Amino acid sequence: MSAKPTPPTHLPDPQNVRDVLAYWIRLRRVEKEWSQERLALECELDRTYVSAVERSRWNVSLSNIERIAQALGVEPWTLLRPPEPEPKSRKRKAPAQA
């Protein structure tokens, strides 16, 4: 039934904590090649809940952030930290090319 897991297509708004959380959960889940069903099973939450969280629809509680983090094998705080911007926006000189 499940489609192949696909990573987030864009970076989250760093000011929007729900979006940041949704981004990391989806990214870490896809890195494990888990479906939402699988993640839901691993953290004993409902599949529709996991789906809602990944769509920034839910005001997740700390204990559920913890459960999801544990299932994904990461520390809870890493799921709230905005990701680094794309390389193109880093202030870094491009190497000279011939």
Added chain:
Amino acid sequence: MSAKPTPPTHLPDPQNVRDVLAYWIRLRRVEKEWSQERLALECELDRTYVSAVERSRWNVSLSNIERIAQALGVEPWTLLRPPEPEPKSRKRKAPAQA
């Protein structure tokens, strides 16, 4: 009415996210010399709620973590990251002494 704000007396259990959150909220609040009433006012939450959070009694929601972080002027993820251990527990050779 309020007693002078006092900082946390010990480091939180780094495995316990509620304790980590409670530690940082209290520390950051005391750095601002704010009472719990003042913090509650700043983030439009109840004083008893702030008090419960600082005693690790509450399963805080993401939106309230965000409100508290905003009032304290810090990023939400910094309130969930376990603090560095005390210098004495760092793995570092003590200088030779006579």
